[in-house]
Amino acid sequence: MARRKKIYEGKAKILYEGPEPGTIVQYFKDDATAFNAEKKATIDGKGALNNRLSEFFMKGLAGIGVPTHFIKRLNMREQLVRQVEIIPLEVIVRNVAAGSMAKRLGMEEGAQLPRPIVEFSYKDDSLGDPLVPEEYVIAFGWANQQDMEDIVSMALRVNDFLSGVFFGVGIKLVDFKIEIGRVWDNDFMRLIVADEISPDSCRLWDIETGRKLDKDVFRRDLGDLADAYTEVARRLGVLPSNVTHAHTPTLIN
Numbered sequence: 001m002a003r004r005k006k007i008y009e010g011k012a013k014i015l016y017e018g019p020e021p022g023t024i025v026q027y028f029k030d031d032a033t034a035f036n037a038e039k040k041a042t043i044d045g046k047g048a049l050n051n052r053l054s055e056f057f058m059k060g061l062a063g064i065g066v067p068t069h070f071i072k073r074l075n076m077r078e079q080l081v082r083q084v085e086i087i088p089l090e091v092i093v094r095n096v097a098a099g100s101m102a103k104r105l106g107m108e109e110g111a112q113l114p115r116p117i118v119e120f121s122y123k124d125d126s127l128g129d130p131l132v133p134e135e136y137v138i139a140f141g142w143a144n145q146q147d148m149e150d151i152v153s154m155a156l157r158v159n160d161f162l163s164g165v166f167f168g169v170g171i172k173l174v175d176f177k178i179e180i181g182r183v184w185d186n187d188f189m190r191l192i193v194a195d196e197i198s199p200d201s202c203r204l205w206d207i208e209t210g211r212k213l214d215k216d217v218f219r220r221d222l223g224d225l226a227d228a229y230t231e232v233a234r235r236l237g238v239l240p241s242n243v244t245h246a247h248t249p250t251l252i253n
């Protein structure tokens with residue numbers, strides 16, 4: 001295959017120029033990072049699992065009318081997506097107190113929140129992705145008031161969808177992060193869900209046992225990350241049910 005032009009390499013993914021204008025090939029790496037890349041490892045199978053899982057969630061969202069960048073999966077590690085102009089925000093939705101919120105407010109991890117809470121961090125690794133109020137987002141022109149209303153309602157729809165899907169397989173969706181991009185159809189601008197949705201960007205707790213099935217397994221040294229992600233994929237029917245371990249290379253294209 002002709003050598004493709006690399007557009008961007010991030011911590012967990014590489015973006016290549018796609019075959020058509022306005023498309024991108026998103027390659028999922030096995031690399032895991034935490035604490036702003038202070039902690040790093042390569043986890044066999046993670047990229048293939050996240051490629052599959054992100055495909056599953058993005059297709060599901062499209063199915064309920066939430067627009068996403070996903071076009072099609074190309075192979076074990078790559079998917080074709082629409083090129084977007086990314087809004088430099090991490091849009092975080094929380095159902096249960098955990099992570100940075102629990103720390104900031106001195107709350108116990110696991111406390112149910114009175115309602116889902118949407119918050120925004122400014123995407124800048126050198127600053128550690130600081131939490132920003134909507135006022136900043138609008139004042140600095142990253143998005144306008146209407147965009148922000150659309151982003152919040154989209155984030156809450158994603159939350160309802162993902163919470164339901166996970167609940168159906170015995171998993172509590174504690175919190176998650178999405179990224180939003182702009183696309184233009186002629187002169188008409190639309191906001192769509194971009195980046196990825198995977199256990200790298202969600203907190204997932206087994207409802208019965210409380211077992212963590214997300215990147216906290218890596219962040220907090222709680223066991224084998226690929227095992228946790230394989231369990232999520234298996235429950236969702238994204239893997240054939242006879243696959244019990246991510247290191248078994250039985251993912252089918």
Ligand code: UDP
Nearest residue numbers: 092098099100101175176177200201202203
């Ligand atoms: N998150 C993410 N990327 C980030 C920061 C957070 O995907 O750069 C996800 C994280 O996995 C969790 C949610 O967003 O599901 C909320 O994360 P939190 O603010 O609690 O930060 P953390 O504890 O991950 O530092």
